[in-house]
Amino acid sequence: MKKHLLSIVFIAVALMTSSVADAQIRFGVKAGLNLSSLSFTGDNSVWNFKHQAGFFAGVTADVKIPLAGLGVDASVVYDQRNFKISNGEGTFSNDRRLKYISVPINIKYTFGVDEIASLYLATGPQFSFNLDNKSFSLEDAKQVFNARNFDFYWNVGIGFTVLNHVRLGYTYNIPCTKSVDSPLGSLKNKTNQISLTYLF
Numbered sequence: 001m002k003k004h005l006l007s008i009v010f011i012a013v014a015l016m017t018s019s020v021a022d023a024q025i026r027f028g029v030k031a032g033l034n035l036s037s038l039s040f041t042g043d044n045s046v047w048n049f050k051h052q053a054g055f056f057a058g059v060t061a062d063v064k065i066p067l068a069g070l071g072v073d074a075s076v077v078y079d080q081r082n083f084k085i086s087n088g089e090g091t092f093s094n095d096r097r098l099k100y101i102s103v104p105i106n107i108k109y110t111f112g113v114d115e116i117a118s119l120y121l122a123t124g125p126q127f128s129f130n131l132d133n134k135s136f137s138l139e140d141a142k143q144v145f146n147a148r149n150f151d152f153y154w155n156v157g158i159g160f161t162v163l164n165h166v167r168l169g170y171t172y173n174i175p176c177t178k179s180v181d182s183p184l185g186s187l188k189n190k191t192n193q194i195s196l197t198y199l200f
Contacts, residue, residue, distance in 0.1 A: 024064040031057040032195030036081050041185040052082040062199055071108040073122060081189055098147055100128040104155055115164040126153040145182045152176045167197040
């Protein structure tokens with residue numbers, strides 16, 4: 001997993017530093033709220049899943065490509081996604097946390113160049129590496145759930161920047177891989193993210 005993470009970070013850094021003579025690169029800090037919508041491929045009468053609020057925080061780099069409106073937004077964040085799992089009868093339940101290091105790399109198109117405010121659209125891949133909680137089960141339950149080491153998402157987002165420094169954004173993570181496996185079905189994590197970024 002470490003080799004994959006280092007490879008992704010290297011690619012992100014190489015992408016951000018290419019054409020450095022022409023591109024404008026700015027760094028910043030980023031944090032926000034995760035709201036996950038869980039989909040289970042098995043029998044929902046056996047297990048129930050409810051989403052809970054999580055959070056993410058980390059560093060980001062914003063690269064303005066010398067083409068009208070185009071740019072790249074790349075981040076490395078600690079990414080915590082929470083959910084509640086219970087049996088179909090509701091006799092017992094458990095809160096679970098999936099903890100990741102996530103690396104989203106988005107192509108961004110910005111409308112307007114006014115330093116007071118501008119709107120942007122963004123899309124791109126996200127690579128998420130599971131830090132722990134590889135397997136878990138409910139109390140008094142024999143069923144074991146196995147969280148995968150790696151998740152891949154495709155992001156689509158929209159947001160705006162004010163005063164050339166503060167950015168408020170919304171991103172939807174479309175899951176391209178399963179997050180959790182079990183003999184009775186698998187779990188995908190569809191996540192809505194609201195972020196606040198400050199660029200230096």
